[in-house]
Amino acid sequence: MKLFTMALLLLPPAFAQMTNLPCVPPPAPPPPANAASQGRGRGPGTPRTPPQQSAADVAEIARLTSLPPWGQNLADGDYSNGPAYPTAPELAKRAGVPEGKVIEFVMNSSESKFYPGGNGAFQRHVCVYVPAGYAGAELPVIVSADAYGMRYNLPTILDNMIYDQRLPAMAAVMIDNGGAERSLEYDTVSSKYVEFVEAEVLPRAEREANVKLSNNPDARMTLGGSSGGAVALTMAWFRPDLYHRILTYSGTFVNLRNGPEAPLGAYEYIEHLFPSSEKKPFRLWIQVSENDNGSKTPSEGRRNWVIANSRLAKVLKDKGYAYQFVYSKGAGHTQRKVIDDTLPRLHTAAMMALASRQPTRPGVRRRPPFIRSQYFSSPRYDKIRLVCKDLIESRV
Numbered sequence: 010m011k012l013f014t015m016a017l018l019l020l021p022p023a024f025a026q027m028t029n030l031p032c033v034p035p036p037a038p039p040p041p042a043n044a045a046s047q048g049r050g051r052g053p054g055t056p057r058t059p060p061q062q063s064a065a066d067v068a069e070i071a072r073l074t075s076l077p078p079w080g081q082n083l084a085d086g087d088y089s090n091g092p093a094y095p096t097a098p099e100l101a102k103r104a105g106v107p108e109g110k111v112i113e114f115v116m117n118s119s120e121s122k123f124y125p126g127g128n129g130a131f132q133r134h135v136c137v138y139v140p141a142g143y144a145g146a147e148l149p150v151i152v153s154a155d156a157y158g159m160r161y162n163l164p165t166i167l168d169n170m171i172y173d174q175r176l177p178a179m180a181a182v183m184i185d186n187g188g189a190e191r192s193l194e195y196d197t198v199s200s201k202y203v204e205f206v207e208a209e210v211l212p213r214a215e216r217e218a219n220v221k222l223s224n225n226p227d228a229r230m231t232l233g234g235s236s237g238g239a240v241a242l243t244m245a246w247f248r249p250d251l252y253h254r255i256l257t258y259s260g261t262f263v264n265l266r267n268g269p270e271a272p273l274g275a276y277e278y279i280e281h282l283f284p285s286s287e288k289k290p291f292r293l294w295i296q297v298s299e300n301d302n303g304s305k306t307p308s309e310g311r312r313n314w315v316i317a318n319s320r321l322a323k324v325l326k327d328k329g330y331a332y333q334f335v336y337s338k339g340a341g342h343t344q345r346k347v348i349d350d351t352l353p354r355l356h357t358a359a360m361m362a363l364a365s366r367q368p369t370r371p372g373v374r375r376r377p378p379f380i381r382s383q384y385f386s387s388p389r390y391d392k393i394r395l396v397c398k399d400l401i402e403s404r405v
Contacts, residue, residue, distance in 0.1 A: 073336040092339030094346040099353035107141035112218040123205035137218040138181040149179040149228035154237030158183040195236035198271035200247035230254035234343040264311040293332040298340035
């Protein structure tokens with residue numbers, strides 16, 4: 010099973026539209042040659058005739074290289090990391106750490122009133138992580154686009170960090186995208202996707218995994234990269250009563266999919282939505298890479314990921330938001346080395362106001378006081394091991 014799964018993941022781009030593996034999206038086709046100018050694709054690309062950036066654009070990007078180094082327990086603000094990205098130890102399974110379980114289910118587009126499959130019927134895989142020893146209490150939850158957690162060892166990260174009491178026990182709902190409709194779902198600035206998640210995905214996740222998910226917005230986080238990062242913000246923007254915490258990698262806060270309600274696409278967050286709206290109770294962590302999509306293109310096209318994320322950070326600062334912005338040196342769009350290095354620390358930063366009235370088990374130190382608060386309470390969990398299917402072993 011493992012070899013078969015890996016073989017499928019290595020198939021050439023021509024097969025990129027095949028049915029997705031459970032909770033692990035297929036590899037994206039390579040970006041077109043002019044991806045940097047278009048702001049599309051998975052990497053920076055090589056433009057044929059790159060337009061010239063203005064001196065102001067060059068200076069705006071150059072200042073990012075001198076930002077202070079990012080680390081743990083830092084104040085809000087702008088930081089940089091890299092160019093070295095060691096893989097965080099939390100990604101490796103540890104002997105003696107009880108494993109949570111991952112429950113997978115499939116949603117048929119024909120049964121959805123939100124995304125019935127305008128380009129043809131499709132199946133959407135959803136994976137739900139439930140921590141070891143779960144005994145029925147409401148859990149904080151991470152909701153990820155593109156099934157991000159399964160691609161980046163989130164179940165193992167949570168196993169380790171919950172066991173060490175660096176995080177409270179929590180669940181994760183990792184939702185695959187709609188394939189050919191991914192951009193429609195993620196890049197559209199509207200309430201439609203979050204309504205879909207709340208009405209169709211999370212209720213079924215609770216039933217399938219026999220778990221209770223908290224409705225406390227301080228105990229809910231959205232997670233995504235690229236267009237998945239855009240929808241992570243969009244979910245919270247349209248339902249701030251349900252989501253206060255947002256974590257994005259290489260967020261597509263650019264003019265990619267516009268419409269009457271958002272003429273500039275997700276760039277509206279920078280030019281109009283945040284500046285002209287009352288401050289929302291968000292805590293945000295946003296990242297962008299030095300060689301991200303469109304990094305060499307002029308800002309006036311609103312398709313430069315670096316400038317867009319940097320300007321979003323400035324708007325957040327000006328409005329007094331709780332946020333951290335990280336500029337990753339020597340890295341590309343949603344590059345795995347960056348995520349493998351930072352994701353565990355980011356969970357601590359993003360969920361730091363969650364709490365732990367959870368009793369301390371013998372032989373395990375108490376959770377550091379900076380992540381205690383009134384927002385979380387869960388029962389003691391026992392040391393158990395629940396083995397998931399080959400999916401967990403074969404994830405990339």
